[in-house]
Amino acid sequence: MAPSLVTPPVGFDVAGLRRTTLDNGLTVLSEEIPGVRSVAFGAFVQAGSIHEPRERMGVSHLLEHMVFKGTPTRTARQLSLEVETLGGSLDAYTTREYTSYQARVLDEHLDVATDVIADLVFRPLLRDADLALERNVVIEEIGMVEDTPDDLVFELHNELLWGSHPYGHAILGTRETVGALGTAELRALHERAYHPGRVVVAAAGRVEHDRLVESLVRSGWDREPRRDATPLATCPPTPQAPAYRHEPDRELTQTHVVFGSTTVPHADPRRYALSLVSMLLGGGMSSRLFQKVREEQGLAYAVHTFQSFHVDTGLHGVYVASAPETARRAADSVREELARLASESLPDEELEAGKRQLKGQITLSLESVTNRMYRAAGVELFGEPFRTLDDALALVERINPEDVRDVCAAFFAPEQQTVLSLGPKAVG
Known part of the structure; x- marks a missing residue:
C-alpha cells in the first residue's frame, strides 16, 4: 500500500521538517541534519500513566518492559543484539502522556531500527511465562526508588500535589498494583493503544524522508490495521490547596x-x-x-x-x-x-x-x-x-x-x- 502525503494541520511550519501520514493513520515526521552519520528513530505510543485508573497504575510501564521479552521472529536477546552489534543503542521509557521506543544507529542501519521497533511495538508475544519474571524486575525497580531518597521524595511530592488524580500516580506503579496486573490487562492496553492511529514515528539525523517512509513500508508499518484513533480519555486535574x-x-x-x-x-x-x-x-x-x-x-x-x-x-x-x-x-x-x-x-x-x-x-x-x-x-x-x-x-x-x-x-x-x-x- 503506497503512502500518501496529507495537508499539514493549520500552524504547521514545514521548514526543515517533513510529515507523512500513511493510509492506515500512522504519522511520520523527520528532520534531515547535514553533517552527521547517525539517525535517532523513535515510535511514540500515545498512552502513559495519566490514562491509567488507580487500580492499574503502572500498566503502561509494565507493558513497555514486556514487549522486549520476544516476538514471533526474535527472542529477547535478538531484539537487543540486532541493534547493539551494529554499534547502535535501543531504549524505551514511559512518561505521563506517552511510551517511547527508540534506537540510535548509523544511517546505513536505519532498516534494522525500523524493523526491530516495528516488532517491539506491534508484535510482542506477551506470554504468561514471561510476566512473573518481568513483574519481579519492575518491583525491583520500584525498590530502587524506595531506597533512593532523592527519587522517592519526588514521588511523595507528586502524591501530595496532585491528590488522587493520575498525575499523582507513580509511573512505575506500586508493588500492589504491579503485582495484580496480568497479561489480560497488558493485552487490553496493547489492543487499545499500540496501533497506527495512536503511534507517532519521528526521526532526525542523516535521514532522507522518502527513504524513511520506504523503510517503514519494508518493515510492515503500513500493513498494521487502522483502529480507533480517538485520544485516550483524561481529565484535567483539580487544583489542590498548598500543603x-x-x-x-x-x-x-x-x-x-x-x-x-x-x-x-x-x-x-x-x-x-x-x-x-x-x-x-x-x-x-x-x-x-x-x-x-x-x-x-x-x-x-x-x-x-x-x-x-x-x-x-x-x-x-x-x-x-x-x-x-x-x-x-x-x-x-x-x-x-x-x-x-x-x-x-x-x-x-x-x-x-x-x-x-x-x-x-x-x-x-x-x-x-x-x-x-x-x-x-x-x-x-x-x-x-x-x-x-x-x-x-x-x-x-x-x-x-x-x-x-x-x-x-x-x-x-x-x-x-x-x-x-x-x-x-x-x-x-
Missing part, C-alpha cells in the same frame, strides 16, 4: 525537601518565561539558589529547580537536601529566594543575561540528533508548530519584564508551594 507534609525516616543522614506548585500546560506561551526564571533560580552553578544555599551558606551539596509541562497542566519546583540540623535553615533560604522573586521579579540585567544563557542552552541541545527527534515528535504529541532554531531563539528574545513579573508573582510565592520533606527532621 506541607513530612515523611519521617530516621535512618537517613539528610532531610530531602521538595517545593512545588502547578504552572501552565505545554501549549501556554508563558512556559518560556517560566523556563527562564526557573533556570536563573536554580538551573546551574551560577543560579541564585546554588550561590546562596551552597556557596555562601554551605547548607547543601544538591539544590536545584525542576519543571515539566504536560498537555493540560505543568509543574515547577525546587529540591534541596541538607543535614537534619541545617535542613530548616536550607528550606528557609529557599523560601526567601522564592519570596524575593515573587515580590521583586528579575532586574533587567539579570533578565538579559538569562536570555543569553537560555538561548545558548537551546542551541547546544539541538546539536543532539536525539533531541531533534523529540522536537519533531512534539509537533504531533503536543499539537505545537515546528519551530526552527531561529524561531525558538526569537521566542526567548521576546520575553519581556512584564512576562517575567507575571509568572514570578503567579507561581513562585512561597505560600503557594506544596512542600514535602523526607528524613529525620521536619522543616515546617
